[in-house]
Each structure stands twice: as structure tokens, then as C-alpha cells.
Amino acid sequence: MTRWERAIAAWNRIWFPPSTGLRLALARIVVVACQLFIFFPSLREQLRFLGPGREYIEPQALISGLSALLPAGVFPTAGSLTLLFWITAVAGALTLVGLATRASALVFALGNWVLVAHQYSYGEKHHPEALLCLFLLFLALSPSGRRLSLDAWIRRRLGKAPDSGPPAELSTALWPLKLTQLLLALAYFSAGVCKLAFGGLTWMNGYTLQQHMFADAVRSSLPLGLWMARQHSLCILVSVGILAVELLFFLTLFVPRLVPFLLLGGLFLHVGIYVTMGAPFFQFLVLYVAYSVSFLPRRESAPEASGEVRLRSGLGLPASP
């Protein structure tokens, strides 16, 4: 085996292990339900920006592309945004129940991308939606509707899939979860490295967090933030904790035993930021489903068990289900 072949074999072991698609299907249901009912872009917010004198302050690349393709009288208008909103919502409902899952997930992902990018083209841009929107696209490019879906039910009814027996395994049903884990780790690492690169180790001196927290707590009138911003020692401890979670989160990719601890750290981080600084990053918590589905009980069989041993050393997830 040449070095090139060994590298490809290792790549395949990491990204394309066999799986029945159950984990991906569960993740699809959780993430799409949350996006549809909790994080879905508000049409009211979209329409706020329209009207005389409308201009993009910092058009996102996607919106620049759309604007180049479509005449100004077509997009963005109240009509086109409302139509896009409802098409995206219907596609989301279809993705949730798993009907024409690939097509509906693609429409749902692209609709969300356009709506969020449109909202962020008027001078204010935030992070929370980014990774979740990427995950929606991954759903469209993977067999996420193969289990727990109307598509699967219809296939069985039409005799295209067996009614009983173990479901067939696929090699394309885990990469969206693994890639999401990697992107989460990169995002946290990016946040931690930025703090150290720009602020240095003095970022953990307590004063930094006090100032940032006080500013945000005043803006959002958050009593807990106003109280905590006055606790210097506590802010030192929390600063160290924040950097530890952000810089060490990538260990979840290699050391499965650390996953619960780092997810718990991330949970405290995001809930803490919300209650003290008013910044909702709950989309990140929803994406933790990419980890939590790996705790599902696994089917017991010799080949799978040996497969898991190999995969444990790679990115996160075991092979089946």
C-alpha cells in the first residue's frame, strides 16, 4: 500500500464509516425542529429594512450574488421575501417529517442562508446562526431522510426497502455529524485564540470580563450581569474557565471521555453569556446533538464492534447505528 493509498484509507475510516443513518435522522429532527420553531428568521425583521432609502450597509457575499443575478425590482421586495419565507418554512416542515428529504432540506438550507444573509447585510452581523445553517446544508447532501422519515415509510410501503431485519448501512450517514463537531471545535478555538492573540494573557485578569460584561448588561438591563460585573475574583475564575473551554473543546474530537465535560462547559458558557450579557448562542447548544447522538446504544455485532474500536481514535462517533 502506498502512502497515498494509506492516507485515503485513513480519510475514509474517519469520515465514511458505516452507519444505519439513525443518528443522522435524529439529529435532523432535533436541529430542523429547533430551527423551524425557535431560530427561524423573523419575516417582520426582514421587512423592517425595506422601504424608501433602503440600502445595504455591508452586503453579504450571498446577497451580492443574488443582487447581481436578480433585478432590484424582484429582490429584495416585500413580496419576494414573504414568498421566500413561506417556501422555506414549508420546506422546513417537509424536512422535519422527512418527505422528499433531500430536496426539501436543500430548499430549507438555502432559504435560511438567504434570509439570514439578507438580515446581516444592513450593518449588523452575528455568529449564532452560521454553523447551524451549514449543518442544514449538510443534511441536504447526506441521506438524512433514510430513517425516521416519511420517505422511509413510503419506500417500505412500495416494497423498495425491507419491512423487517436490520437496516442497511451507509458510509455517508456520519460525515455531517463529524464535520459539525469539527466546525464547532474550530469556532471555539477561533474564539479562544483571538482572545489570546489580541488581548494576551491579561485577558484573564478579571477586569476585562468585568468591563465587557458590564457594558452588555447595561445595554440589555440584566441584573445578574450587573451584579457579576462587580465581582472581580469571580470574573478571574470565569475568564479562565471560558478560555479553557474554548481552547480545549477540540479535544472532543480525539478523546471521547472528555466529551461530556466539555459539552457541560460549553452549556455553562452559553447559558452564562445569555443571562449575564444577553447574547443568545443557543444554536450552538442545539448543534451539540452531533455529539449527544453518539451516546445512543449501539447494535451489538462483531464487525461493528471492531469497527468502533478503530473509529474511536478518529473524529468522535462510533459506527452504528
Next chain:
Amino acid sequence: MSDPTQKPGAAGSPDLPAGAVVVVYDGDCGFCRRSVDEIRRRDRDKRMVYLPRRTPGIEARIPGLAEGDFDTGIRVVDRDGTIHVGADGIRHIASQLPVWRRLAWAYDLPVIRPLARRIYAWVAANRMRISQACGPEGACRLPGHEGENRSGTHPFISALILCVVALQAGTFAYGSRFWPFMVYSMYRESEGPRPIFQWKRRVIARTASGENLELLHTPEMRTFTIFEGHAAKGIDPLGLNSFAIRKLYLNPLLDGEVDAARRLADRINLRRPGDPVVEILVESQKLSAGGDGVVAGPAKTQAFPVQR
């Protein structure tokens, strides 16, 4: 690549279905077998017959096959006996398949044909290596084909994974201009020991009739927005986010740029004609963190008349 078409052939010999297009491929190559399986799956009208090159007696049935080096690629024998080779053969196959036949014309566009021939020639020359790299039995799987208990390489997905990771990891280099790939750099600056305080500000536009319009809008976090899928009542006086208002108008005003008041008033008047804005008021209050709690200083209001 050799001459892409060879004549004459003998596709109409009695051993082959009349009127069928014959696809002759390298049966020893797993990648080729897999590719032909994909084509066969899409050939719902059964317009083509698929034969491995080593099929006994094939040269007797299609004499033109003996000509040229088979390493140059797949042979597609047309109904009139013309043999299309390599990339040209793939184009001919596409013209037989539902959906794909509508895209086959793209092959004749400038640049596309020579480019496709070059790429095909490389793949054909390396098909055995590709087959070996593709896993057990050289059975590469192409995107969109699932349902089999078999692992393998997925070139499209692998490329996507590499692109996504590169775009996310590269945000340090190119900044965060391309949403959703962003630098996660919030709250990155350090602060030294100094009094903890924050200015709380309101920006108000006063109209000729005396109405006060509150301008700093912070979107609320709302859930179940799908069920409120209706237009907002009336027009927002500015149509901007709070960040943009601060950047474009509030900060310049506080820096003494009084023309910002006129620009702000113009924007509001454009969206809300009839009762023009005559004055912008900025209300500031300093809040400090003290040992006993938050101490609010006196609220100060600065008035910026709109000068024409």
C-alpha cells in the same frame, strides 16, 4: 487522446439488439464498473447495452474496437456504427439519458470539450490507481448513490469537507466577509484596572409636530416566528440595525460631526414623509459599577438641530 470517432463499426450485427447504443468499458477496472453501474441505473429507457471489453467475441461483433489503444477510454458505439471514444463517448452517453440529454449541449461549448478530454485522459490513465484507492474491490461510489453496505471514497463529499474546513479555518486570513464562515473574535480586547462604567444612550428624532421617534432598535429574541409570518405594521423610521445606527450616525454625532444629524433626518424623512424631523436628541447616562451596586449619573441630553 486518439481520434475520438472511429468508423465503421458493426453495432447492427445480429448478436446485439437492433437500434441499441453499445457501451464498451474496461471490466477489469472497479471504478469503470461502478461508473457504468451508475449510467445503467439512470438509463431507465434501456437505450444502451453495456459490455466489458473482454467479452468473448466482441471484436467480431464490433470490428472497430480492435483499432487504437483501449487505455484511451470508454467506447460508445452509435446506432450507425460510429465509435465515440473517451470524453466524446461520455457526451454521447449523456445524450441518451433522461435529464442529462438536456445538458449534453454544454460539451460543445468553447473550452469545455478540450478541457473534458484532458480530464478524461488523466482519469483513464489513472483508473487502476483510482480503483485501488476506492476501497474493497475498487468499488468507488459516486455521490447520490446510497443503500449498500459498503464503504468507499466519496470525492464530492470529501471535496466539500475540505472546502468547508478550509473556509472556516481560513477566516483568520480573509476576515469574516463571507457569512457563514466567520472569525469568532467577540470580546477579544483586554482591559486594565480602571473604573467600570458604561454609557447608556438613547437616540430620538423630534419631528416638526413635536413627536419623538425612538431610533435605537435592538431586535428581540422571539421564538415561533414562523407563526407570525406577516408584514410589520407601518414602516420602520430608519430600517437599520442598532450597530449601523451607531456606526453611521451616533458615533459621528458624538465626535462633533453635526452633519450626521442632517443625514439622519434625511433618511427618516424619506421613509416617513409629511412630518419632517427637525432635531436629533442624544440622551446619555453614565452607569458605574460601585461596591454597593450600580450608580447612575445624571442623564444629559444633547440636541442637534437639523441644519439645511
